[in-house]
Amino acid sequence: MAFTAAAPEGSIIYLENVTVDFDGFKALHDLNFFMDYHELRVVIGPNGAGKTTLLDVVSGKVQPAAGRVIFGKHTELVGLPENEIASLGIGRKFQTPSIFANLSVRENLELSLARPSKGVLATLRARLDAAQRARVEETLETIGLGGRGAERAGGLSHGEKQWLEIGMVIVQQAELLLVDEPVAGMTDEETTRTAELLLSIARDRAVLVIEHDMEFVRSLARRVTVLHEGSVLCEGSVDQVQQDERVREVYLGRSGSRKQAIHA
Amino acid sequence: MPSLERWGLVAGAIAVVVVLPALNALPPGSSLRVSDFTLNLFGKFLAYAILALGIDLIWGYTGVLSLGHGVFFGLGAYAMGMHLMLEIGTQSVYGNVLPDFMVWNQVKDLPLFWQPFYSVPFTLVAVLVVPALFAYVFGFLTFRSRIRGVYFSIITQALALSTWLLFNRNAMNLGGTNGLSGFKSVFGFTLNSATTQRGLYVSTAICLCGAFLLCRWITRSPAGRVLIAIRDSENRVLFSGYSPAAFKVFVFVVSAVLAGLAGALYVPQVGIITPAKIGVLPSIEMIIWVAVGGRGTLLGPVVGALGVNWLQSLLTTHYPDLWLLVLGGLFVAVVLFFPDGVVGTAQKLIARIRPGAGAGVRQNGRPGEGHRPGEAERQTEVPHIQAR
Numbered sequence: 001m002a003f004t005a006a007a008p009e010g011s012i013i014y015l016e017n018v019t020v021d022f023d024g025f026k027a028l029h030d031l032n033f034f035m036d037y038h039e040l041r042v043v044i045g046p047n048g049a050g051k052t053t054l055l056d057v058v059s060g061k062v063q064p065a066a067g068r069v070i071f072g073k074h075t076e077l078v079g080l081p082e083n084e085i086a087s088l089g090i091g092r093k094f095q096t097p098s099i100f101a102n103l104s105v106r107e108n109l110e111l112s113l114a115r116p117s118k119g120v121l122a123t124l125r126a127r128l129d130a131a132q133r134a135r136v137e138e139t140l141e142t143i144g145l146g147g148r149g150a151e152r153a154g155g156l157s158h159g160e161k162q163w164l165e166i167g168m169v170i171v172q173q174a175e176l177l178l179v180d181e182p183v184a185g186m187t188d189e190e191t192t193r194t195a196e197l198l199l200s201i202a203r204d205r206a207v208l209v210i211e212h213d214m215e216f217v218r219s220l221a222r223r224v225t226v227l228h229e230g231s232v233l234c235e236g237s238v239d240q241v242q243q244d245e246r247v248r249e250v251y252l253g254r255s256g257s258r259k260q261a262i263h264a
Numbered sequence: 265m266p267s268l269e270r271w272g273l274v275a276g277a278i279a280v281v282v283v284l285p286a287l288n289a290l291p292p293g294s295s296l297r298v299s300d301f302t303l304n305l306f307g308k309f310l311a312y313a314i315l316a317l318g319i320d321l322i323w324g325y326t327g328v329l330s331l332g333h334g335v336f337f338g339l340g341a342y343a344m345g346m347h348l349m350l351e352i353g354t355q356s357v358y359g360n361v362l363p364d365f366m367v368w369n370q371v372k373d374l375p376l377f378w379q380p381f382y383s384v385p386f387t388l389v390a391v392l393v394v395p396a397l398f399a400y401v402f403g404f405l406t407f408r409s410r411i412r413g414v415y416f417s418i419i420t421q422a423l424a425l426s427t428w429l430l431f432n433r434n435a436m437n438l439g440g441t442n443g444l445s446g447f448k449s450v451f452g453f454t455l456n457s458a459t460t461q462r463g464l465y466v467s468t469a470i471c472l473c474g475a476f477l478l479c480r481w482i483t484r485s486p487a488g489r490v491l492i493a494i495r496d497s498e499n500r501v502l503f504s505g506y507s508p509a510a511f512k513v514f515v516f517v518v519s520a521v522l523a524g525l526a527g528a529l530y531v532p533q534v535g536i537i538t539p540a541k542i543g544v545l546p547s548i549e550m551i552i553w554v555a556v557g558g559r560g561t562l563l564g565p566v567v568g569a570l571g572v573n574w575l576q577s578l579l580t581t582h583y584p585d586l587w588l589l590v591l592g593g594l595f596v597a598v599v600l601f602f603p604d605g606v607v608g609t610a611q612k613l614i615a616r617i618r619p620g621a622g623a624g625v626r627q628n629g630r631p632g633e634g635h636r637p638g639e640a641e642r643q644t645e646v647p648h649i650q651a652r
């Protein structure tokens with residue numbers, strides 16, 4: 001648990017003393033957080049710990065009251081609009097599936113493809129090249145929707161929509177993927193496949209996952225960060241975190257039912 | 265698009281651009297002859313169809329309901345009307361170079377903003393650029409501030425109301441309540457001639473074909489997919505690296521230009537433009553044309569604009585009191601029973617009979633099947649008109 005607040009060399013995302021203030025409620029409080037390139041990190045924490053706000057700050061949806069957010073070597077993200085942050089290589093998967101229901105599965109991916117410019121005029125004239133087409137087909141296979149590219153996306157099941165959205169973030173060629181509670185509402189089988197999917201895409205890029213489901217967290221078996229009241233409580237492996245007295249207190253102190261959540 | 269559909273469109277275009285005016289040119293007494301009155305009426309409807317295409321781009325495809333398109337129609341119409349007023353010159357009732365209403369209002373000199381409208385090229389440019397600029401500024405301010413859904417609709421309705429109030433004022437020097445009328449000629453051709461009117465009709469029909477092709481090009485490009493994507497999930501578009509505001513401003517400007525063009529073609533054919541044609545009510549009527557015809561398809565708004573207006577002219581001739589009831593009933597029926605409009609419903613039926621044709625339906629961005637779970641999330645983003 002060697003955690004320092006100093007700017008680490010080679011981190012893909014680095015948050016320094018970030019505070020987010022919602023009318024007096026500090027959703028993030030002097031938060032320091034960083035991730036390495038190609039790291040798969042899971043962030044857990046009780047409700048209101050600031051997990052989603054952390055993703056909001058990185059993806060530009062929420063502007064922090066104080067602090068710095070550095071992407072890669074030098075890119076300061078604070079103040080940039082969401083679409084520019086997305087173009088820089090930060091992809092976001094939302095908690096509830098957000099896909100384009102009236103487009104086909106393939107069009108959903110094509111639209112999300114990384115392109116040099118996503119301005120109006122460039123998009124009017126954009127045509128897919130062979131490499132991009134291949135990339136879309138490959139991603140269809142990766143997310144388990146091979147052969148279903150022509151289907152209307154709105155007709156997919158809940159789990160398939162979640163995978164499609166993950167696929168959309170993949171074709172964005174994001175270096176950093178932000179994934180918010182991907183398995184909420186999924187069946188056990190879908191949960192297992194989602195874990196496999198996340199592990200396979202984490203080979204090429206950094207992935208930050210927010211999750212409640214400890215079994216799922218264990219299946220990803222990577223480094224876990226526990227957030228509490230807008231700050232990092234502790235970091236470590238799943239076992240280390242579950243043994244940590246402070247973590248138990250945070251979960252148990254709030255409500256007894258959390259006991260199952262953390263020990264499940 | 266199946267080639268059958270393409271040939272249908274080509275045939276429709278030929279019928280509208282060539283056949284109808286040719287039938288009008290037949291000698292009087294011929295049984296096939298289309299009367300001057302009918303041709304003129306259709307010319308007006310075709311102008312409306314151009315405007316309806318624009319509304320469909322912003323509402324049907326992008327899911328942004330504008331209740332203020334009468335304003336852009338009005339800007340194009342008034343720009344053209346001002347030139348036609350100046351063309352009257354001393355042939356006016358008072359024999360003054362100033363338009364008659366200025367003489368009544370004791371305006372001594374032509375206001376400065378009227379001066380450039382002596383020029384034909386300036387007028388032709390203004391007809392398109394004035395609505396475009398206005399839509400750009402208005403769209404930029406609202407869309408950048410992320411004003412969406414029903415809030416955007418209410419603001420555009422307020423825009424229609426305030427523009428109507430403004431154009432009604434005599435101090436605006438735009439003819440007040442009476443608007444602009446009494447035109448004698450357009451670009452030197454006397455308006456009181458069947459040939460000129462036929463020329464205006466053909467120009468309108470050609471403009472409609474051009475507008476249709478423009479909209480088709482936009483909606484079939486990747487940018488067209490982005491428009492549908494904005495309707496489905498604006499948030500996802502934003503986090504996919506696109507600026508939804510930029511796309512909405514673009515499509516709002518295009519639709520305003522089409523509305524302005526429609527206004528400019530309307531004025532010489534109808535011979536008058538008044539604030540009553542650009543306010544809240546006409547703006548809502550325009551929405552009804554698109555809803556009835558079928559939003560999210562390009563044929564829909566054309567069919568809706570022609571059909572509803574034709575029905576209106578038929579009914580108001582014979583049963584003038586009935587029309588508003590019919591219009592209201594039509595709208596309620598479409599919202600409740602045929603949310604896809606005439607064309608959308610027809611496409612669904614065809615898709616059901618010929619499963620292979622389903623792809624053509626879906627290409628237009630309308631669901632090819634019944635309501636699926638995905639529909640629910642769309643409902644939250646698209647401002648439907650029905651009260652909920």
